[in-house]
Amino acid sequence: MIERPAASEYASFYAGYISSLPDGDILDILEKQTSELRQLAAATPADRETFRYADGKWSVREVVGHMIDGERVFSYRTLRFSRGDQTPLPGFEENQYVAASGFDRRPLASLVDELVLLRQANLGMLRALAPEAWTRTGTANNHPISVRALAFIMAGHVRHHLNILRDRYGVS
Numbered sequence: 001m002i003e004r005p006a007a008s009e010y011a012s013f014y015a016g017y018i019s020s021l022p023d024g025d026i027l028d029i030l031e032k033q034t035s036e037l038r039q040l041a042a043a044t045p046a047d048r049e050t051f052r053y054a055d056g057k058w059s060v061r062e063v064v065g066h067m068i069d070g071e072r073v074f075s076y077r078t079l080r081f082s083r084g085d086q087t088p089l090p091g092f093e094e095n096q097y098v099a100a101s102g103f104d105r106r107p108l109a110s111l112v113d114e115l116v117l118l119r120q121a122n123l124g125m126l127r128a129l130a131p132e133a134w135t136r137t138g139t140a141n142n143h144p145i146s147v148r149a150l151a152f153i154m155a156g157h158v159r160h161h162l163n164i165l166r167d168r169y170g171v172s
Helices: 012-019 026-043 060-082 094-099 108-127 131-135 147-169
Strands: 137-140 143-146
Touching: 012 147, 026 108, 026 147, 060 094, 060 108, 060 137, 060 143, 060 147, 108 147, 131 147, 143 147
Parallel strands: none
Antiparallel strands: 137 143
16 A cells, blocks of 8 residues: 655645545545546536536636646656656646637536546556655655656546535535
């Protein structure tokens, strides 16, 4: 089982993501989230998919699209750092990404399908990592980060946004 990362392995702004996760095998947690995501798509009425809880906030579709973008960015960092690449990687501006995405033009089921496929591909990569790769580090967004922290961040990021969808959007 992959141990939870130490606070020194990631930037402090990720602490909430990591602390929100239950104890257990991170690969199992990542896998279980695919079922939660599919349940989200099945339980959300079509007329609720473009709902925004306040002016200037993302729609339900855009929140899920943002989860896709985050998953891609975190998995790219995981790939690079697990392979020993020490090239510093930039951050990403999530509001700019969502604004340029067109997520609201896609049905929620399509977005969830993409996120689940991406997660399954990431699980394949993570399961294949050698033990020593999990503790390799790199620099992203001007902060050191470990491969193991990135796996926990992937899960915590999705957990965070699923909670927001439940609490602020009334989607469960």
